[in-house]
Amino acid sequence: MAEQSTNLSQLTLAQLKDLVQGLVDDRLRTLLGDPDLGAPLGESVRDRLKQSLASTERITGDKVADQLGLRW
Numbered sequence: 911m912a913e914q915s916t917n918l919s920q921l922t923l924a925q926l927k928d929l930v931q932g933l934v935d936d937r938l939r940t941l942l943g944d945p946d947l948g949a950p951l952g953e954s955v956r957d958r959l960k961q962s963l964a965s966t967e968r969i970t971g972d973k974v975a976d977q978l979g980l981r982w
Contacts, residue, residue, distance in 0.1 A: 921929065951959070975982060 918926070972982070974980075
């Protein structure tokens with residue numbers, strides 16, 4: 911795939927902001943991303959996930975936060 915070459919001086923302010931935002935987003939994703947993303951699930955994790963998804967029991971985010979001692 912051929913890339914077009916553009917000088918930074920030819921970019922509008924909006925284009926430059928979009929470029930910088932994209933670069934920062936990509937870098938943050940690299941630094942903070944999930945290292946297990948794409949890794950296969952173990953059988954026990956897969957079974958627990960299936961059970962959880964099949965359950966009708968749900969709890970709110972507030973309840974989870976309370977259980978973990980988090981404040982919103």
